[in-house]
Amino acid sequence: MTHRCPLRCIVPPGLLLRVARSGKEEERDAALRTLALDHTFRQVRVERATRQGISPPTRRLLSGPIGGPHRTIYDQQESDATELGRLARAEGQPAVEDPAVNEAYDGFGDTYKLFWDVFKRNSIDDGGMPIVGLVHYSQHYGNAFWDGEGHMFFGDGDEQLFTRLTKSIDVIGHELTHGVTQYTANLVYRDQSGALNESVSDVFGSLVSQYAKGQTAEEASWLIGEDVVGPALLPALRSLKAPGEANPHDDQPADMDQFVNTGEDNGGVHTNSGIPNHAFYVVATTIGGNAWEAAGMIWYDAIRDARVKPNCDFLAFAKATQRAADLRFGAGGKEADAVRAGWEAVKLAL
Amino acid sequence: MAGEHAQLSLRRTGGLAGLPMVASLDTRELDTEEAEAISAALDAVDLAHVGEGPPAAPGAADMLHYDLEIRRGDRSDTVSFGERQMPPELAPVIRTLMRRAQPGR
Numbered sequence: 001m002t003h004r005c006p007l008r009c010i011v012p013p014g015l016l017l018r019v020a021r022s023g024k025e026e027e028r029d030a031a032l033r034t035l036a037l038d039h040t041f042r043q044v045r046v047e048r049a050t051r052q053g054i055s056p057p058t059r060r061l062l063s064g065p066i067g068g069p070h071r072t073i074y075d076q077q078e079s080d081a082t083e084l085g086r087l088a089r090a091e092g093q094p095a096v097e098d099p100a101v102n103e104a105y106d107g108f109g110d111t112y113k114l115f116w117d118v119f120k121r122n123s124i125d126d127g128g129m130p131i132v133g134l135v136h137y138s139q140h141y142g143n144a145f146w147d148g149e150g151h152m153f154f155g156d157g158d159e160q161l162f163t164r165l166t167k168s169i170d171v172i173g174h175e176l177t178h179g180v181t182q183y184t185a186n187l188v189y190r191d192q193s194g195a196l197n198e199s200v201s202d203v204f205g206s207l208v209s210q211y212a213k214g215q216t217a218e219e220a221s222w223l224i225g226e227d228v229v230g231p232a233l234l235p236a237l238r239s240l241k242a243p244g245e246a247n248p249h250d251d252q253p254a255d256m257d258q259f260v261n262t263g264e265d266n267g268g269v270h271t272n273s274g275i276p277n278h279a280f281y282v283v284a285t286t287i288g289g290n291a292w293e294a295a296g297m298i299w300y301d302a303i304r305d306a307r308v309k310p311n312c313d314f315l316a317f318a319k320a321t322q323r324a325a326d327l328r329f330g331a332g333g334k335e336a337d338a339v340r341a342g343w344e345a346v347k348l349a350l
Numbered sequence: 351m352a353g354e355h356a357q358l359s360l361r362r363t364g365g366l367a368g369l370p371m372v373a374s375l376d377t378r379e380l381d382t383e384e385a386e387a388i389s390a391a392l393d394a395v396d397l398a399h400v401g402e403g404p405p406a407a408p409g410a411a412d413m414l415h416y417d418l419e420i421r422r423g424d425r426s427d428t429v430s431f432g433e434r435q436m437p438p439e440l441a442p443v444i445r446t447l448m449r450r451a452q453p454g455r
Binding site for chain 2: 080082139140142143144145146147148149158160161162165171174175178179181182186189197198201225232233237249264265266268269270271
């Protein structure tokens with residue numbers, strides 16, 4: 001006899017999603033199972049529609065089930081082409097021989113896990129967006145980037161600044177977080193809003209690493225790229241703990257007195273990001289314990305705050321973190337005090 | 351222009367590191383085959399329209415930007431382009447320069 005569950009028929013996905021995010025453990029498990037089944041039904045409908053020549057929303061066709069990533073890794077075979085290369089590994093497939101493919105796959109998984117487990121965010125767009133990585137991009141290429149169109153590109157290094165970029169979990173987290181920022185605050189990639197965009201990626205890239213390693217704020221290195229820097233950038237690319245001291249070329253300021261006015265690099269987005277980076281470090285270490293719990297949640301609330309506009313400056317973002325701390329943990333609590341201390345440490349008066 | 355030596359200066363900015371990289375090159379320093387390859391690439395590229403391609407999509411981050419100065423005989427050109435706008439003819443020239451590049455703060 002077929003068992004019919006009315007819950008699966010009448011409960012809208014939005015309500016199931018809320019239960020999956022905030023329900024008790026057994027409710028959450030049930031909601032996740034139902035959403036996964038619901039996703040399958042929707043996928044079937046979409047595929048039927050496709051066969052009938054009806055154009056479905058691409059995201060719905062490609063997105064993964066709730067609570068799990070939908071990763072695809074392509075091998076660009078050292079080509080400069082930005083079109084998708086050879087399919088190297090899709091979601092659920094076993095590891096392959098190529099370490100770069102597996103590193104990207106696993107790093108995306110770790111990043112998805114942080115955002116889902118801690119912030120209940122379902123992928124880049126919170127709607128199950130596919131996570132697409134392109135490895136072995138170009139030749140002698142020491143860079144990784146987010147293209148603004150749903151793809152992350154990773155080079156194999158230039159033997160000077162970087163080695164193979166996929167070896168770094170925090171770099172992978174950094175790039176995927178650019179996608180999260182695009183789908184939340186959508187911070188313009190120039191001047192202070194661009195520096196905040198970069199900082200948010202460093203903050204959550206570091207949290208991805210800390211969460212995967214089970215490190216507290218006190219145990220973490222707070223370094224970015226220590227696994228992938230080449231000889232010119234040893235020992236690390238950036239430090240949230242000590243901006244300006246990560247390597248011999250590091251010129252990041254640690255406070256507003258040292259703010260760098262420049263037209264290069266979109267107005268110094270990778271330079272002045274040191275200021276909000278250090279504020280986060282002070283907040284997290286002042287609160288203590290796991291940085292992703294209180295400090296990470298405050299920063300995640302801030303990038304989703306409707307008052308944080310695309311051209312947001314440091315002060316407006318700082319005020320958003322203060323609001324988030326007050327609302328989530330209570331004004332006058334240790335979290336709110338820590339946020340104030342963090343921005344004071346970088347000489348930004350709230 | 352074919353066969354004429356070229357002096358090139360490159361400044362690369364942006365990228366995940368945000369560290370400027372600079373390089374200079376006189377094709378007379380290269381072996382004949384490599385110098386001819388660069389000369390041919392410079393002959394093939396339409397310098398007047400470099401950088402006119404579509405820029406990176408809104409939301410893109412950590413992409414590279416290049417400023418390249420080319421001096422050949424009496425002529426001097428400076429072109430500026432994002433990595434998505436790089437003409438395919440220039441890619442091997444940029445790679446040759448980047449192999450010589452040093453941090454340039």
